[in-house]
C-alpha cells in the first residue's frame with residue numbers, strides 16, 4: 001500500500017477579486033517555517049479556487065489569474081518553500097464549483113430538470129452554481145492540469161480535485177447522451193445513475209491523464225464523503241481523504257462510518273477536519289484544542305493520516321495562533337505516529353451497509369445507530385458493502401434494513417457454512433421478493449409485527465445484565481418471526497391493543513397485556529436474528545437495553561471480543577497491528593462531545609480515565625505492555641492490562657512473540 005504523509009494542512013484560498021493586495025504579505029521563509037514548526041509535513045496548496053481564479057501565471061487563461069494577485073508565482077513559491085523543508089505540497093484544483101466559469105460559460109452549467117442552474121443567483125454571494133464535466137469543461141480541466149503539471153515540473157507532488165460529486169444533470173450534453181442510451185429523462189433515479197457514470201468516467205479519464213504526465217502524483221477526488229459511491233472508481237485514487245468537520249454539518253459520527261468503510265477498500269486513508277470553530281471560511285476562529293485533539297487522534301487510532309483545514313488570509317500570511325493550535329496537536333501525532341502508521345486495523349467483525357452508491361450524503365440511520373453502539377462496545381469492525389468479501393471477518397452484521405437478493409443470501413449461507421457468524425436485525429438478510437431469510441437463520445418471516453410495541457422478557461444469555469423482573473420495550477415496529485431449524489433465543493409479550501382509533505391508554509403506548517409470549521430472536525448455531533430494528537432504535541433514542549442485548553449477542557457469537565474495557569461508555573478503543581514490529585497497539589480515547597449550543601457539538605476538555613482495565617483476547621499471546629511514547633511498563637495479568645490515570649488519549653504497545 002502507498003502511504004501519504006500523516007500530518008497535513010489543507011490550505012483553502014477561495015479569495016474574492018474585490019480584495020486588493022492578494023499575496024502581498026507572503027514571505028516564503030515565514031510560510032515554510034510556520035508549517036515546519038507546527039510539525040506539518042504536507043500542505044495542500046491552491047492552483048484554482050471556487051471564485052474561479054488561478055494563482056500561477058497561466059498562459060492558457062491569463063484572464064483567469066486572480067486580478068489582484070501581487071505574487072504572480074504564488075503557487076510555485078509556496079511549493080518551493082515547502083519542499084525546501086521536506087514538506088509535500090499536493091495541488092488543489094476546484095472542479096464542479098467555479099464562480100467565474102459559471103458566469104462566463106453558461107453552457108457548462110449543470111441544469112436541473114426545469115432548466116435552472118444549481119446554487120443561488122449569480123448576482124448574490126456564493127459559488128455553488130455547479131459545472132458539468134460532460135461538457136467542454138472536461139477539456140478545459142484537462143488542459144489546466146497539463147499546464148500546472150508543466151509549470152511545477154518535478155515540484156508536482158499530487159492533486160486534490162475538489163467538488164467531484166454525483167449531480168444529476170439535464171444540460172444539453174447530458175440530455176443528448178442520455179437519450180442515446182435510452183435513459184428516461186423523467187426518472188430522477190435513472191438520471192442520477194447516469195450522473196454517477198458521468199463522474200466516474202471523468203475521474204477515470206482525468207487519472208489516466210494525470211498518470212501520463214506524472215505517474216507518481218497522488219490523486220484524490222473530493223465529494224465530502226467516501227463510501228459505496230467511491231468503490232467503482234477507487235482505482236482512480238491514490239488514497240482517500242475523508243472530509244468530515246464535526247462542527248461543519250458532518251457531526252462526530254460521520255468520520256467513524258466513512259473511515260471504517262474507506263479503509264476496507266484497500267487504500268491509505270486520511271481524515272480531514274478543520275481548525276475552525278464551525279466550518280470552512282470561518283477565518284477568525286479557533287477550534288477548541290481538545291476537540292482538535294480528539295478529531296485528529298481518532299484518525300490516528302484508526303491507522304489513518306490526518307489533515308486539518310485552514311484558510312489562508314488574502315494577503316498570504318499564515319495566522320500564528322492557528323499554527324500554535326495545530327502544532328500542539330501535531331507534535332503529539334508525530335510522537336505517536338510510529339505506533340499508528342503504517343498499521344492495519346485488527347478487526348473481528350464487519351457491518352454490511354445498505355448505503356446507496358448513488359448518493360454521497362445519505363448515511364443510513366441504522367448504520368449510524370450501529371456505529372454509535374459498536375464504538376461504545378469497543379467492537380473492532382469494518383464497514384463493508386454487500387459486494388465485498390466476508391471471509392476475513394469472524395462476524396458479519398446485517399443491520400435492520402440490509403435486505404438481500406438471492407446472491408447475497410447465498411453469500412451469507414456460504415459464509416456461515418464455512419464457519420462464519422452472522423448477526424442480523426429485523427429485515428437484515430431478508431429477501432423482500434420471496435419473503436424468506438437466508439436458510440442459515442433457521443427462521444421464518446411472517447411480515448411486520450402488527451401488534452407493537454412489544455416488550456422483551458429478560459430471560460436467557462442474551463438478557464444477561466438486564467433486570468430479570470423488568471420488561472423492556474422496543475418502540476419501533478419489528479417483524480413477526482418464528483423458529484424453523486433454529487430456536488427462540490428471546491421472547492416478548494404484546495400490548496393490550498395497538499394505539500389507534502378509540503383504543504389507547506395513557507400518554508404513549510399501551511402497556512403489556514397478560515398472555516403468551518412469542519419469539520423475538522432466533523438462534524441457529526452461528527446465526528442470530530433479532531426481529532426488531534435494534535440499530536435504528538438505538539439511533540432514534542439509544543435505549544441502554546438494546547446495547548446490552550446486542551453486546552450479549554456479539555459475545556455469544558464471537559466467544560470473546562478482541563478487547564473489552566470496564567471504563568465509561570464514552571471511551572473508545574481501537575486496535576491496530578504492525579506485523580513488521582510484531583506488535584498490537586491499543587489506542588484509547590476519552591473525549592466527550594457535548595451539545596452545548598443549538599447547532600453544534602463540541603469538546604472543551606479531555607476527560608480523565610482512572611484505572612481502566614482492558615481485557616484482551618488477541619490472536620497472539622501478549623505478555624508485556626507499555627504506554628507509548630513514554631515507555632511506562634504496564635503489567636499484563638491473564639490478558640488484562642490496567643492503565644494508569646490518563647487524560648484524553650493513551651496508546652498501549654502490546655508486543656507479541
Ligand SMILES: [Zn+2]
Pocket residue numbers: 109110111132133134135169170171172173174175
Ligand atoms: Zn450535464
